[in-house]
Amino acid sequence: MHLVSSDPPVQPRDRLLRLPDVEQLTGMKKSSIYALMRGNKFPSCVRITRRLSAWAESDVLAWVNQRIREGSAR
Secondary structure, three states: OOOOOOOOOOOOOOOEEOHHHHHHHHOOOHHHHHHHHHOOOOOOOEEEEOOEEEEEHHHHHHHHHHHHHHHHOO
16 A cells, blocks of 8 residues: 655755854854854854844754764774
8 A cells, every 4th residue: 555645845944043052052152163164164154134143053063963973083
């Protein structure tokens, strides 16, 4: 028996993280995050308004997972 679904495939949702959430996920403070961004070693933020920036959660999580993989390889 084959089940056929007419529902469209579910698209994974990304969300924007503000700086306190990024600090919590990475364990780093603002100065370190921005220093790594300047060196192209951390995902860039997305400018929402003139005074508001955020990061794509998927980019930050990918960065964290890459650090974990690199640490495990040693």
